[in-house]
Amino acid sequence: MSEERSETRFGEFVLVRRHGYVAELVLDRPKAMNAVSTAMAGSIAAACAALAADRDVRVSVVTSSHERAFCVGADLKERNSLSDAELVRLRPLARGAYTGVLELPMPTIAAVHGFALGGGFELALSCDLIVADGTAVVGLPEVSVGVIPGGGGTQLLPRRVGAARAAELIFTARRLAAAEAAELGLVDVLVEPGQDREEALALGARIAANSPVGLRAAKRALRLGHGLDLRAGLEVEDAAWRSVAFSGDRAEGVAAFNEKRTPEWPGE
Numbered sequence: 162m163s164e165e166r167s168e169t170r171f172g173e174f175v176l177v178r179r180h181g182y183v184a185e186l187v188l189d190r191p192k193a194m195n196a197v198s199t200a201m202a203g204s205i206a207a208a209c210a211a212l213a214a215d216r217d218v219r220v221s222v223v224t225s226s227h228e229r230a231f232c233v234g235a236d237l238k239e240r241n242s243l244s245d246a247e248l249v250r251l252r253p254l255a256r257g258a259y260t261g262v263l264e265l266p267m268p269t270i271a272a273v274h275g276f277a278l279g280g281g282f283e284l285a286l287s288c289d290l291i292v293a294d295g296t297a298v299v300g301l302p303e304v305s306v307g308v309i310p311g312g313g314g315t316q317l318l319p320r321r322v323g324a325a326r327a328a329e330l331i332f333t334a335r336r337l338a339a340a341e342a343a344e345l346g347l348v349d350v351l352v353e354p355g356q357d358r359e360e361a362l363a364l365g366a367r368i369a370a371n372s373p374v375g376l377r378a379a380k381r382a383l384r385l386g387h388g389l390d391l392r393a394g395l396e397v398e399d400a401a402w403r404s405v406a407f408s409g410d411r412a413e414g415v416a417a418f419n420e421k422r423t424p425e426w427p428g429e
Contacts, residue, residue, distance in 0.1 A: 169211075172204035176226075177212065182219040182369040183362060184212050186262075187226055188284075195225055195232040197280050198239050199251050202258035205284075209261030216428055219373045220365040221265055223288060224272045224358050231271070231297070234279025237306070259312035262287040266377050268368050272361035273297045273348065278336065283312035285348075286321065289380065292364065293339050293348040294357040300336035320387065322346050373428045374410040378402075 167179045174190040186208055188195040197205070212218050225231045235255070243251065262269065262284055271277075271285035273293040282299045285291050293299070301310040301318065309315060310331060319327035322345055330337075343351040352360045368376065382401035386394035405411055409427040417424035 171208040171211070172200060174198075174201040175204035175208045177208050179218075180362060181366070182217065182373075183365040184215070184218045184221045185362065186212065186221055186223045188223070188232055189226040191227045193233075193236065194230040194276065195227055195281065196234065196236040196238075197232065197255070197258060197284075198236040199254055201236075202255045205258035206254075206261040209258075209265055213261075213264070213266055216373070219267055219369040219371075219376060221267055221269045222272060222358075222361045222365045223262065223269065223284060224361065225274070227275070229296075230275040230281070231273045231277040232281025232284055233276050234281045234283075256312070259283055259287055263313060263317075266380065267373070268365075268376055268380055270361045270365055272357040273299070274355070274357045279303055279310070279314075280312045283310060283314045283317065286317040287313055289383075290350070290364070291348040292350040292352060292357050292361040293342065294352050295339050295354045297339040297342065297348065297357075298336050299339075299342050299347055300334070301331050302334040302336065304332065305334040318347075372405075372410040372414055372424070372426050374405050374408045374426075375414075378405045 169177045171177065174188070176187040176189045178185040178187060190196065190201055212221055240248070259280070268290070269288040270290045270292060271288040273285050273291055274296050275298065277285050277297060277299045279302055282301060301314045303310045315331065318330065326345065337345070337347060339348070339351055342348045350360060350364070378401040382398045386397040389397065409429045413424050413426060
């Protein structure tokens with residue numbers, strides 16, 4: 162596949178750039194600090210559906226076009242204009258954005274700088290890895306405005322930091338600066354200000370050098386096995402192993418190892 166960069170826009174507020182085998186999903190509503198409106202949520206879901214269907218994409222990286230924010234969460238101005246009936250009707254559309262990122266079949270990395278609050282941090286939590294720069298401020302402040310983290314936060318945060326720590330963070334609605342977020346495990350890689358996107362794309366490229374079949378199977382085993390008892394988790398792992406054991410990628414990986422060369426993955 163060509164390493165030339167290409168771009169595809171999904172609606173007004175989401176852009177997907179291709180960097181070889183790495184796809185960059187750009188949150189691109191800078192005038193609203195990437196607040197997720199209904200239209201933007203639909204675009205995120207559509208972009209994720211396209212990425213999930215593209216077997217050439219080995220890693221996805223979620224980035225932001227705003228200089229001072231990754232995403233400030235739901236568009237509260239839009240929410241306040243909705244009736245109760247409209248809010249219920251539009252809930253599946255809002256939820257689809259977070260589910261779309263969460264269910265991407267390939268490894269997914271968030272590149273976070275500035276504010277990543279509420280639904281913005283939930284988009285990051287929906288990724289497998291979070292790279293943040295020193296300007297990052299993260300948190301789930303929903304209870305301070307009378308709601309709860311409804312984009313996966315109550316389920317994803319405890320999986321990262323444990324139940325008690327997640328409860329403290331959600332119940333207090335407090336914001337964490339980058340250093341504390343890294344110390345507590347809310348982000349995985351902490352870099353200098355302005356380096357989050359560059360480092361996330363570089364990490365994505367390193368991951369993308371590996372077998373695409375293996376990467377997707379490993380992610381599937383990690384996600385499905387989490388929280389199961391050990392025996393059940395090992396069954397999930399065995400099923401994932403069986404899905405790759407006789408693949409073209411495995412044959413190529415073994416051959417390349419024996420021939421001391423770089424694999425040319427068939428991706429099947």
